[in-house]
Amino acid sequence: MAGMHCIALIAHDEKKQDLADFARAHERVLAGYRIVATGTTGARVQEACPSLSVTRLKSGPLGGDQQIGAMIATGEVDMLIFFTDPLTAMPHDVDVKALMRLATVYDIPMALNRATAEQLNVFSQA
Numbered sequence: 306m307a308g309m310h311c312i313a314l315i316a317h318d319e320k321k322q323d324l325a326d327f328a329r330a331h332e333r334v335l336a337g338y339r340i341v342a343t344g345t346t347g348a349r350v351q352e353a354c355p356s357l358s359v360t361r362l363k364s365g366p367l368g369g370d371q372q373i374g375a376m377i378a379t380g381e382v383d384m385l386i387f388f389t390d391p392l393t394a395m396p397h398d399v400d401v402k403a404l405m406r407l408a409t410v411y412d413i414p415m416a417l418n419r420a421t422a423e424q425l426n427v428f429s430q431a
C-alpha cells in the first residue's frame with residue numbers, strides 16, 4: 306500500500322498467541338515494513354518470526370500504548386494491528402482507549418481482531 310512504512314503490532318495477553326500466529330502466517334509481508342510493538346507482544350512476535358526486526362517499546366501498562374499513540378500522531382506509524390481482549394479489565398484501559406482514539410483521529414487502518422486484520426489488503430493478497 307502506498308505510503309505505508311511502519312506497522313504497529315499489539316495484543317493483550319489472551320490474544321498474544323493469535324497475534325503470533327497471524328505474524329507467522331504473514332511473516333513475508335511483515336518483512337517489508339518497519340515493525341514496532343509493545344514490550345511483551347514484541348518479544349512474542351520476535352520469537353515467532355526470527356526473520357523480522359521488531360522494535361520493542363514499553364509494555365502496554367507501563368506506557369507502550371501511549372508511545373505507539375505518539376508515533377501515530379507524528380506520522381511514524383501507518384497501520385495498527387491491535388488484538389484486544391474485551392473480557393478482561395485492564396489497569397491501563399484509558400491508554401488503550403487513547404491509542405484507538407488517535408488511530409481514528411489520524412485515520413490510519415486499525416484492526417482490533419484477526420478477522421479484520423486478514424481483510425486488510427496488505428495481508429489478504431497472496
Ligand SMILES: O=C(CO)COP(=O)(O)O
Nearest residue numbers: 343344345346364365366
Ligand atoms: O497491554 C498492552 C496493550 O494495551 C500490550 O502490552 P504488552 O505487549 O507489553 O503485553
